[in-house]
Amino acid sequence: MTARTTRSHRTLALVAMLVAAACGGRNGGSSGGGAGSDVLALMNARGLSEQDVTAALKTYTPTGKHDEYYTFASGGHGGNVIVIGVPSMRILKYIGVFTPEPWQGFGYGDDSNAIVAQGFRGGKEITWADTHHPALSETGGEYDGRYLFINDKCNPRVAVIDLHDFVTKQIVGSELIASEHGATFVTPDTDYVIETSQYPAPLGGAYAPIEEYDSKYRGAMIFWRFDKQKGRIVPAESFAIELPPYMQDLADCGKKGSDGWVFCNSINTERAYGGILEGKPPLESGATQNDMDYLHCINWRAAEAVAKAGKTETIAGMRVIRLQTALDENLLAFVPEPKSPHGVDVTPNGKFIVVSGKLDTHVSVYSFEKIMDAIKSGRFESKDPYGIPVIGMKDALHTQVQLGLGPLHTQFDAKECVAYTSLYVDSMVAKWNFCEGKLLDKLAIHYNIGHLMTMEGDTTKPKGKYLVALNKLSIDRFNPVGPLHPQNHQLIDISNDKMQLLYDMPLPLGEPHNAQMVKADKIKPIEVYKPIGLNPYTNEVDPHATTTGKERIERTAEGVHVYMTSVRSHFSPDIVRVKEGDRVFLHVTNVEQAKDATHGLAIGGQNINVSLEPGKHVNIEFVADKAGVFPFYCTEFCSALHLEMAGYLLVEPK
Numbered sequence: 196m197t198a199r200t201t202r203s204h205r206t207l208a209l210v211a212m213l214v215a216a217a218c219g220g221r222n223g224g225s226s227g228g229g230a231g232s233d234v235l236a237l238m239n240a241r242g243l244s245e246q247d248v249t250a251a252l253k254t255y256t257p258t259g260k261h262d263e264y265y266t267f268a269s270g271g272h273g274g275n276v277i278v279i280g281v282p283s284m285r286i287l288k289y290i291g292v293f294t295p296e297p298w299q300g301f302g303y304g305d306d307s308n309a310i311v312a313q314g315f316r317g318g319k320e321i322t323w324a325d326t327h328h329p330a331l332s333e334t335g336g337e338y339d340g341r342y343l344f345i346n347d348k349c350n351p352r353v354a355v356i357d358l359h360d361f362v363t364k365q366i367v368g369s370e371l372i373a374s375e376h377g378a379t380f381v382t383p384d385t386d387y388v389i390e391t392s393q394y395p396a397p398l399g400g401a402y403a404p405i406e407e408y409d410s411k412y413r414g415a416m417i418f419w420r421f422d423k424q425k426g427r428i429v430p431a432e433s434f435a436i437e438l439p440p441y442m443q444d445l446a447d448c449g450k451k452g453s454d455g456w457v458f459c460n461s462i463n464t465e466r467a468y469g470g471i472l473e474g475k476p477p478l479e480s481g482a483t484q485n486d487m488d489y490l491h492c493i494n495w496r497a498a499e500a501v502a503k504a505g506k507t508e509t510i511a512g513m514r515v516i517r518l519q520t521a522l523d524e525n526l527l528a529f530v531p532e533p534k535s536p537h538g539v540d541v542t543p544n545g546k547f548i549v550v551s552g553k554l555d556t557h558v559s560v561y562s563f564e565k566i567m568d569a570i571k572s573g574r575f576e577s578k579d580p581y582g583i584p585v586i587g588m589k590d591a592l593h594t595q596v597q598l599g600l601g602p603l604h605t606q607f608d609a610k611e612c613v614a615y616t617s618l619y620v621d622s623m624v625a626k627w628n629f630c631e632g633k634l635l636d637k638l639a640i641h642y643n644i645g646h647l648m649t650m651e652g653d654t655t656k657p658k659g660k661y662l663v664a665l666n667k668l669s670i671d672r673f674n675p676v677g678p679l680h681p682q683n684h685q686l687i688d689i690s691n692d693k694m695q696l697l698y699d700m701p702l703p704l705g706e707p708h709n710a711q712m713v714k715a716d717k718i719k720p721i722e723v724y725k726p727i728g729l730n731p732y733t734n735e736v737d738p739h740a741t742t743t744g745k746e747r748i749e750r751t752a753e754g755v756h757v758y759m760t761s762v763r764s765h766f767s768p769d770i771v772r773v774k775e776g777d778r779v780f781l782h783v784t785n786v787e788q789a790k791d792a793t794h795g796l797a798i799g800g801q802n803i804n805v806s807l808e809p810g811k812h813v814n815i816e817f818v819a820d821k822a823g824v825f826p827f828y829c830t831e832f833c834s835a836l837h838l839e840m841a842g843y844l845l846v847e848p849k
């Protein structure tokens with residue numbers, strides 16, 4: 196028997212088994228023909244291996260079937276969030292966050308414009324973002340499925356998305372810092388959303404010559420207070436801690452026994468700032484001289500008390516615990532971490548802190564207990580140039596494991612002590628045991644992995660089963676689309692000892708950086724807005740909402756108010772007469788409650804395009820500054836007479 200026929204026989208048996216299982220045994224025993232041989236023919240025709248077929252069977256989700264998990268992935272430069280079903284890897288939605296999103300009608304003329312405008316900085320319109328790290332809200336260290344946060348690395352901002360309708364409700368930002376990266380990370384009960392600066396600058400947006408980097412430039416960690424009841428960040432109750440001018444990178448909050456602490460890795464403790472044309476080494480070589488950088492251990496619970504006691508200084512509207520105060524109050528200690536690290540992840544049991552050294556082949560596993568011991572007994576090895584106590588490496592380390600080249604981020608399995616770390620340079624995922632410090636398995640992935648995620652893999656209760664590798668710039672992987680390549684999410688089965696690659700999913704928006712994956716049954720979105728006239732941004736019936744029969748046009752001193760309803764298949768009023776130069780207020784209530792009765796309202800020449808989900812109310816304001824005839828129409832194919840769902844805005848010349 197040749198190898199080829201052996202394979203065919205095995206495959207045929209496998210397929211027959213699968214078909215038999217799928218058909219409840221009705222085709223059992225028909226391994227010589229029928230459906231089994233059809234599948235085999237299909238496999239041969241498409242050149243699929245047995246592995247391909249098992250991978251397909253593990254991911255294929257037939258029509259009408261829902262996915263087991265939701266992934267919330269950052270949209271990178273798209274400034275949005277991508278919602279993906281797992282294991283099918285089907286994209287379910289783009290959520291507009293910092294960037295207007297036309298399908299959601301987000302940022303095109305209604306109340307959502309005010310949300311996008313919350314993200315403007317210093318009066319500058321900013322409508323893009325470099326989103327990096329989405330974070331689901333937690334209760335008791337587990338995802339509660341209620342809110343999602345995401346950051347903008349370029350213009351330090353944090354957004355709040357309410358998962359009851361998948362809409363961005365708030366954007367906050369502080370000019371205390373000039374850039375960030377270590378965001379968003381939540382405390383185990385989502386009391387705070389953490390945002391940490393990356394590239395040091397004078398606090399509050401002031402100018403200082405770069406030669407005064409050491410004395411005038413600073414980092415900071417912002418603790419945005421989150422009100423879970425209201426679902427909003429409360430800037431007035433938020434505070435920050437000043438940090439030395441290292442490049443603070445990512446952070447993770449302690450959990451269980453280590454709750455109350457937050458850990459943040461850093462790079463460039465050399466405090467290099469480039470200057471290539473000025474005869475200095477480029478930033479990246481200046482920043483990689485030291486063998487060790489500093490893991491920042493911050494007692495946020497104590498910091499909260501210090502802020503409440505008023506031991507702060509207000510800079511750019513933010514209460515800031517100055518570095519000296521942080522030292523006096525013992526809020527901060529350092530642990531050495533090798534070398535230009537990236538990523539810090541607290542284990543599900545809260546006992547260990549895993550740091551990857553980008554330029555080191557190891558992951559370092561620190562013991563929270565040892566760190567606390569050293570702090571409590573004042574056992575420090577040295578101080579950094581800013582007087583911050585540094586714990587000795589050996590006094591903090593639990594173990595180090597050699598995993599491979601360019602370790603970055605770590606996520607955890609449902610199996611105790613099992614972790615997965617991305618290896619950027621090797622383009623691999625390493626599976627290892629953080630208790631015993633042992634490498635277990637390695638899987639080659641496509642190319643340049645950054646973050647990875649497992650099911651609820653950064654909570655106190657990871658769910659195992661799947662891992663997604665978030666790979667950057669997918670060379671040669673998909674049909675070519677020009678010099679800018681899509682990114683690639685790769686789905687991996689981690690339910691067995693050996694990892695198995697299942698699926699490649701191109702993402703065409705921007706480097707997706709990080710994602711979080713949550714059990715689908717934890718997300719319980721509404722299907723329609725109730726009661727009719729609800730404004731999603733106030734979560735109350737809008738004072739301008741109207742009902743069928745009450746539609747009207749009122750001229751007031753401030754302009755023309757139009758109280759409009761939408762229902763299949765007309766807007767009422769459908770003729771709106773105004774005068775050139777009038778300010779127009781369109782108050783539109785979709786009075787329907789059927790799940791599929793979403794309308795849209797678009798007006799030519801005005802950059803107005805809103806989405807009217809069932810029950811929703813929107814307020815649109817614009818100046819009719821040009822005389823003319825402007826048709827408006829519904830943008831969702833809502834009924835057989837959808838094309839007829841239209842009207843006229845008549846702007847009479849002055």
Ligand code: K7E
Nearest residue numbers: 327603645646708709
């Ligand atoms: Cu791309 Cu988390 Cu911003 Cu690592 S970060 S890869």
Ligand code: CUA
Nearest residue numbers: 829831833837
């Ligand atoms: Cu309403 Cu189309």
